[in-house]
Amino acid sequence: MDRSHGVNSLRLTRRAVLRTLTMGSAVAAAGSLLAACAGGGTTPTPASGGAQPTTAPAATPTTAPAASPAATEELWEVAAYYGTYDVSTKQPGRPAASLQGPKFEKWTRPKANKPYMIGVSFPHLKDPYWLAVDYGIVDEAQILGVGIELVAAQGYNDLTGQINQVENLANRADIEGIILAAISYASQDQLVTDIVKNKKKPVIEVINDIQAPDIMAKALVSFYDMGYATGTFVAEDSGGQNVTVVFLPGPAGSGWAPDTVDGFKAAVEEKVPGKVQILDVKWGDTGKDVQVSLIEDSLNAYPDVTYIVGNAVAADAAPDILANRAKKPKIVSTYIIPPLYDKIAAGKVAAAPTDFTALQGRMAVDMMVRILNGEKPGVDFPFRAGPIIKVVTPQNYKDFKYEDMFGPRDFRPVFSVKPKS
Amino acid sequence: MTFLLRAHEVTKRFPGVLALDRVSFELRRGEVHALVGENGAGKSTLVNIFAGSLRPDGGTIELEGRPVQIRSPHHAQELGIRAVFQQLSLVPALTVAENIFLGRELTAPGLLRKPAMRARSLAQLGIFDAGIAPTTRVRDLTVPQRYLVEIAKATLEHPKVLILDEPTASLTDRETGVLFRLVRELRAQGVGIIWITHRLEELYEIADRVTVMRDGRHVATLAAQETTTDRLITLMTGREYEQIYPVLQPVPPDAPTILEVRGLCSVHGLRHISLTLRRGEILGVGGLIGSGKGLLGRALVGLEPLTAGEIRIGGETVRADHLSPHAMLRRGVMYFPADRRGEGLLTNRSVLENMTIAALERFERLVGLLEKGKERRAVVEYIRRLAIVPPNPAARVRNLSGGNQQKVALARGLIRDTQVFIMDEPTQGIDVGTKIAIYELLHELVRQGAAVLFITSDMLELLHVCHRVAVMFEGELVATIPHEEASEERLLQYFFGHMREEGGQSSVDAA
Amino acid sequence: MSTPRELTTRRFAAVGRLPFLRGMLDQLGLLPVLLIALLIFFSIASPNFFTRANLSTILTQALFLIIVSVAQTLVLLTGGFDLSMGSSIALVSIVVGLQLLDHPNTPTTGLALATLVAIAVATGIGALNGLFVSLFRVPPFIVTLAMMTAVSGLALHVSRGVPIFGLPNYFSSTLYTGKVLSIPVPWLVTILVLLAMYVVLHWTRFGRYWYAIGSNAEAARLSGIAVRLYLFLAYTIAGVLVGITGLLLTARVGSGEPTLGASFPLESIAAAVLGGVSIRGGEGNLFGAALGAVFLVMLRNGMDIMGISTYTQMIITGGLLILAVIIDNWVHRER
Secondary structure (H helix, E strand, C coil): CCHHHHHHHHHHHHHHHHHHCCCCHHHHHHHHHHHHHHCCCCCCCHHHCCCCHHHCHHHCCCCCCCCCCHHHCEEEEEEEEEECCCHHHCCCCCCCCCEEEEEEEEEECCCCCCCCEEEEEECCCCCHHHHHHHHHHHHHHHHHCCEEEEEECCCCCCHHHHHHHHHHHHHCCCCCEEEECCCCCCCCHHHHHHHHHHCCCCEEEECCCCCCCCCCCEECCCHHHHHHHHHHHHHHHCCCCCEEEEEECCCCCCCCHHHHHHHHHHHHHHHCCCCEEEEEECCCCCCHHHHHHHHHHHHHHCCCCCEEEECHHHHHHHHHHHCCCCCCCEEEECCCCHHHHHHHHCCCCCEEEECCHHHHHHHHHHHHHHHHHCCCECCCECCEEEECCEEECCCCHHHCCHHHHHCCCCCCCCCEECCCC | CCCCEEEEEEEEEECCEEEEEEEEEEECCCCEEEEEECCCCCHHHHHHHHCCCCCCCEEEEEECCEEECCCCHHHHHHHCEEEECCCCCCCCCCEHHHHHCCCCCCEECCEECHHHHHHHHHHHHHCCCCCCCCCCEHHHCCHHHHHHHHHHHHHCCCCCEEEEECCCCCCCHHHHHHHHHHHHHHHHCCCEEEEECCCHHHHHHHCCEEEEEECCEEEEEEEHHHCCHHHHHHHHHCCCHHHHCCCCCCCCCCCCEEEEEEEEEECCCCECEEEEEECCCEEEEECCCCCCHHHHHHHHCCCCCEEEEEEEECCEEECHHHCCHHHHHHCCEEEECCCHHHHHCCCCCEHHHHHHCCCHHHHECCCCCECHHHHHHHHHHHHHHCCCCCCCCCCEHHHCCHHHHHHHHHHHHHHCCCCEEEEECCCCCCCHHHHHHHHHHHHHHHHCCCEEEEECCCHHHHHHHCCEEEEEECCEEEEEEEHHHCCHHHHHHHHCCCCCCCCHHHHHHHC | CCCCCCHHHHHCHHHCCCHHHHHHHHHHCCHHHHHHHHHHHHHHHCCCCCCHHHHHHHHHHHHHHHHHHHHHHHHHHCCCCCCCHHHHHHHHHHHHHHHHHHCCCCHHHHHHHHHHHHHHHHHHHHHHHHHHHHCCCCCHHHHHHHHHHHHHHHHHHHHCCCCECCCCHHHHHHHCCCEECCEEHHHHHHHHHHHHHHHHHHHCHHHHHHHHHHHCHHHHHHCCCCHHHHHHHHHHHHHHHHHHHHHHHHHHHCCECCCCCCCHHHHHHHHHHHCCCCCCCCCCCHHHHHHHHHHHHHHHHHHHHHCCCHHHHHHHHHHHHHHHHHHHHHHCCCC
16 A cells, blocks of 8 residues: 555556457557547546555555554454355355354454465456455455455356366466355366365355355355345335235346345245235346346236336336336345445435445455465354345435445456565 | 160259250260260259269169169269269368278278378379379369369279269360370270260260250260261251351451450469450450460459559550459440359349449439339340340349349340450350340340450350450460351360460451 | 249239239248237237337337347348447447536537447447458458457446446436437437438448348459448448447436447347348348347247246247248248
């Protein structure tokens, strides 16, 4: 967080820009065209020389004062699981039964004994959700003075791409551990085992759950729990009346969307049995045009539905579609993204649970640093931990720090952080 | 006696065409049986049935006295029938040996026995004495060499029947001699050979019997030694020369020169071509395949990169960098490629669109909108004048017969005010009736002051349709012979390079 | 050799006296029949399908795919295709979003600028495609695939992967819910696009030349057509249409989205081919493509309304696509 950092991250961000523009000359013309068009935009381009958000500690509320001995600094509330990870007791979406928890406790930030170099692998970096994770990881790394090298695959259908990227990271001598946001729950066990056992580098999981018997720690909130929180809200909000729901979870077959449906169903059956009827579950990619069509079709098919529950893109699109309709079902999201936050603030969307996406990124870096420091997961710190889910509503939205959920409003993707030497 | 291969009353229909009408044909062991006839007479259809590419609609095929159904080219090969067509079946990227053994590779459990295949290929090629190495890639061979490789491939497994489709068309004298030797050898071994040719003179040298076909029918089978060229032509065409070819009107003595070519050289082998073409004149261009006559047509509209030379249209020089179909069209020069379907026509578009595509500006109003009524009337008029069948402007060109397709292509030049028609093999694959119509149309065009460069492989056309005949040999224009002096013998001598006009080019210019 | 005669002439002999109707059937094939069959089927299957509201929803959903399919048709006619239309729409959406954020309170300027940049960006991308295809003779598949990747990266880069939200209200209320002469603006734009492209395709030499190039590029060249120029123009004009779609679609979703329109390239090719446009070029027309787009959208809508599960929908859509083209080839076209 000094000047040299700023210089570094400016240079590295330029590299990220270049990476995006690998098509080179093909884009050069379009690029210049665009620069002309976008020049007046609100989003500063990295080359514009403005203050880099990642180097502006003032923008980071969680930054410890430089003088304090930060080793035991108390931070946010988490649900933590200790003990041994036994895969045979593991169900998708749920913590392994062999773990003890949840224990609700304050998260603490470690100190890095050395300027470690940590590799990070994302399924993609194409939406605000992963941008928030990126922010959490990058900012925490800068606080701790460790280095980050982040790679992103093409998306959830690019499993082989991610495996190759992770292997490449693991083969780099300077990378000491890997934070993995796995594309697949069950198909990357071998990859993790190989790196942990053969290459002797720790691997931990962030955001997405993974089966991998040799994974060393997990910083995540399950989407089952997100669905459960959503279901709890609907159960309470409906006040025990008979209500109907059209559910738009997101992409069929993804690692997270089906879990939200399961969690939601479990919650409403537990809280108000038989009262909440799910009329239809409509899967679809989280492209906004796709979701808009799905909502329109759903409303035509079920004009009297009382709740539209779904992914954040659908929830973001829904208010505009309802604007011209006589009947207005309530909109509830299964997670939150920045545009949705504004719509909740405006009262257009009833509720969305937050998993404090950025904080999960921070926790992953903290866990990796603890492992590299020599601490033992499940004993010295939780094997699995995640922020406690809160439901954001028009009434309470001011209680949550925007940065904890999404990172700063003007944060730009950062792929690389130099360790503090 | 039993014949080696026998077709009895074989019939084959294509939509709208009776390609074979109860044709019978017999091939004996150890004979070379020539098959002659005009394009479209049914020769190709018949041998394609033998080769398994087509199935007959009626009639029977017998092989060695037993009826057979030849189901596919593969099946034909299994039966011992091999065919070598003009369209070679070689894979350019593979070596000679790999091509010869393609599909029947020698293997030692699963692995290729490359040395063995190379050795056998070498032995097979040795007959030709043509210096072709088995390890050469086919794409590096000359066209005649490729043809020999194709024949080596066909004869590798000692076929019973060997079909050769115009085998000498792409061969030079030397290779033709080699081929004759090989064929005689095969004949001595008892192989039956079907020899399709347009070169009647070679029949007397190689063939035992000749079968003449016309319009899908069997006309006659004769002993080769007992026939004459005149007799064969009469049998093939069903008429005397005078009936086919319209009377040639002389070029007016004061007709101006419209196209003038000087010292044209091209990348692909045209050498110092000079010629002149006057209004009202049909200049025939003849020569063997590979003589460069096709290249000449392409070069004149910029389809063939030039290295030297000058082209003048109506006295005005066309700059070399401006030489393109577009620019030549603007100067009234239109090129009609030999490959009509591949290069000439928009086969899946309508007759109307095909006819007007080069002349749309004639039908445009002020803001660029088309005057469709006017366009349609023009097209209907040309359909009537050229007697195109069906007389429907909306008919798709691919559904027309070859002759009607050629008429549509010609109409494209007529609708646009074209002064010079460069036509490459305009009558190839066309029935006699349409040929006559095209000859008459060409004569009418030149009467009206246009000029035609008529590139053709048809000796009779050169002799009877053209005011002068320019002969190409190995990229050079070796002679220009006025109609009155042209004879088949004389032209052939130039064709084969046996003779060249003294000071070749200058006499061309003088014409 | 084996060229079937004009089968169509005989088949539609019954309507021989109505050349227009015959022409329509000849060009569109069975698609209108399939479309009506589908309409009747869904109307019987669900009471919520054949309602004024839902039919209007279908048309509105279809508009965007219609325009893109028409754009795709232009390129398909020349024997190429364009995979970059989706990411082009995404980039347009982002750039339009950024422009609008700069003009929160000046609707006229905002709309004018948004329209201008939308068309400029997409036309620029189309022109680049055209340049590479025509001048450098790179196969359209590679050019537009590369362009798709590059432009998608650019859109993500400019937007940071985050939607541009909080756009001024006037944008959607003019270009999406707005009406002129009581016709919704997107409908009006689509009608105008269809009319304009019809004139260009069938009443000017542009269309004739595109058909000619797609049918036989060599023959077109020998007929004196500047093949490269017209190839370039096809991609460029398709770009204009993509820009219009990007603008309208951004108004529909109400934010600048970096991943907008990802499904359009393949869906538009499917729609066009369904509508009788040949993937090999030189054949088909824009009304067929538009009907193909309506077919795809109606199919999805109807199945959504019936409550058919997403997985089943995918199976049915895939199966019907193949079936429709097979039936059409079998009954109608001679290949």
